[in-house]
Amino acid sequence: MDEQPIAIKTLTIDGKEVGARSGDTILQVAQEHGIWIPTLCFLDGLTAYGSCRICMVELEGNNRLFPACVTKVYEGMVVIIHSPRLEHYRRVIVEMLLSERPHICSVCVSNGHCELQTMAQLLGVTSVRYPYLMRKHDVDASNHRFLHDDNRCILCGRCVRVCSEIEGAHTWAFSGRGVESRIVTDLDQPWGESESCTGCSKCVHVCPTGALIEKGRSVAEMAKRRQFLPYLTVMRKEDAE
């Protein structure tokens, strides 16, 4: 049987003409061509979720904004990734995240390794103009190796996705709605008592902030190690083939 030909689409990203395979997302194409699109909830190897709204881009001829992580390319698409309007929206979204929970970098184990902090710096968020909501959340220290601190969680859902899609344990899930949303283990039992958790630590290492950490780390000591994810993705793809 003949191999299916791959349809190629050409599009423009910030004035640069690029080629792409049909079915690719804007983000994939941009990354292949070394064009940076800021992302937060996206993590290569996990299903795109489209929730953080940081990767929103403009498409010429359309008033709406589109999340680059889930929007598929089409022929002749004109994508604008960097514009004053978009930078403004991205900064406000980071401000919203910083104000939602008590993100205080100076006392955080992830200080210096935090993606939210990095994003704020890259986008030039120097202060938060919205009052901090200062909602108090309990810290779950029941697991003997890891710690779950909701005060630092940005609800990106990476832990939920890696646990179900890569580890297959389905330990993490969202509970509640709106600003009351939280990530929970099993049916909101303490992590240490979770029967489904395999203790693989994948959630800890995909977490962009200091919400999921290894115990015994002091301020600024918690660097995440994510090498396993691209490695596993490639291995599984080869297995499938």
Place this chain on the structure above:
Amino acid sequence: MIHEMLEELGSGIAKEREKTKHEIRVCTAAGCMSNGADKVLGAFQSELKERKQTACKAKGVGCMGPCAGGPVVVTHPDNRMHHKVEVSDVPAIIDSIGAAAYTARQVSTDTPFYKRQQKIVLENCSSLDPERLEDYIAHDGYQGLAHVLSEMSSSEVIQEIMASGLRGRGGAGYPTGLKWSTVAKAGGRKKYVVCNADEGDPGAFMDRSVLESDPHRVIEGMAIAAVAVGAEEGYLYVRAEYPLAISRLHKAIRQAERAGVLGKRMLGSTHDFHVQIRLGAGAFVCGEETALLASIEGKAGKPRPRPPYPAESGLWGYSTLINNVETFASIPAIIKNGGDWYASIGTESSKGTKVFALAGSVTNTGLIEVPMGISLREIVFDIGGGVPDGRSFKAVQTGGPSGGCIPAEHLDTPVDFENLAKLGSIMGSGGMIVMDDTANMIDVARYFMEFSMTESCGKCVPCRVGTVHMYNLLGDILDGKATAKDLALLEELCDVTRTASLCGLGQSAPNPVVSTLQYFRSEYDALLVEEAPAVPAAKE
């Protein structure tokens, strides 16, 4: 054969009708039921039994519109309407049949409330028993389905819907025919038809009334859609807060399946269509189509980015047609009378009629159906009877938490999808709340923002956090603690939440604020305070 089957089903009730000279119709929709309509109906039935009157029958019917006057009782065929009927009124009303009117409870129906309405979706509501399939068939029910099954091809049905110009009644107004043809063309082993009955706007009860008053009509609309797009399974997603609608739907589906109207080989044709009911667990966001589909699949009711649209990839990845209750309820009439007939009603861009739930500071609250293009003034002042208690009109809120407030100067605008959007509101599903001059517009905006805030699913950042900040800022303004800077932040939040949110809930959540800022900005400005000095003066 298909038509004969229907005729046979309807023949029983036709004979019954010949024997009955008078009918006492008692509204048994939720509004009147909550005022004791079931007791009134029971009293009529036992009183008639006692008097051994066989030529007169009492029956429960659907919503007749004037919900504030419940329990509503109409005697037929002399067509006398009685409001606020109590069990003690029963003998007197029976006595009045064919004799002098019972004036203590009788109200005139010779008013604009009835004369200005045009009923298509609600045409049978005031005359048929929602719990009897035969009664629906006697009202020409399932004729549209029979016609589609025996005489029309799938593309002819879709052509007819396209010609009607019908647009989705859930709020966004997407052309129904176009949606149907997309699903009809889609591939895949299976297709689904889903009815969105997760009506959640505060002050809106159109879908509930339709489901309670004429459940078979919605089911017929779904069955016609299923035949047109090639689906064999359907879901009715109803919010659990509508127990009466749910029980009537269950009954309707069971009756229709038992009679062979629905289910395997509908009406003896080659088409199968099975409908199941799914209950919403109380999340407003499940009225958003992708969240609704997730909920049917058993997942948490959270929306996902579109595209892909449900027509491409819906329930379990299969192409899915999803329409609102009122949209489906319009279908049988379009098939029966033709698309051109439907297109002759309404405006250039918005065809047909729209059901509104009229509530708030208005004399006649209740359920109304009006042709598109009618002005807001006619709805509020003619049909609604104006603002009571000598108050003056201030604004009308349409579209619930996703809509906006329209002030008096725009009352003459013809109601259609485009015009309402131009005024900063939306058609929405049909909630219409009238406000008098005592209404505080900032409080109104905060009320709706609180609703959006607590109903936000929490998936995307702008909606999850933005609604909370907006709610808090509105509170600060009301408390006289906000400065011009805070108002600027509020406007910025409106813009970001509207532009960057994932689904319709977040994208439209700022509308109540934006529209009140547009028309009642002076009320906001009046509450602002001077900014405090950045550094408090040192104490002596």
